[in-house]
Amino acid sequence: xxxxxxxxxxxxxxxxxxxxxxxxxxxxxxxxxxxxxxxxxxxxxxxxxxxxxxxxxxxxxx
Numbered sequence: 239x240x241x242x243x244x245x246x247x248x249x250x251x252x253x254x255x256x257x258x259x260x261x262x263x264x265x266x267x268x269x270x271x272x273x274x275x276x277x278x279x280x281x282x283x284x285x286x287x288x289x290x291x292x293x294x295x296x297x298x299x300x
Contacts, residue, residue: 248283252276
């Protein structure tokens with residue numbers, strides 16, 4: 239599972255990052271930093287989701 243946080247927390251964080259990226263006053267440098275953080279949050283959320291699917295499939299097969 240991902241290091242910290244849960245699925246909902248990761249999605250909320252990614253949403254906040256997206257909102258920050260949409261602000262016209264954000265600099266290019268900050269945009270890149272925020273984008274990297276957003277991608278990490280989404281990747282972590284994807285991993286949590288994949289782990290849940292694996293667990294559900296294991297339960298179903300028993």
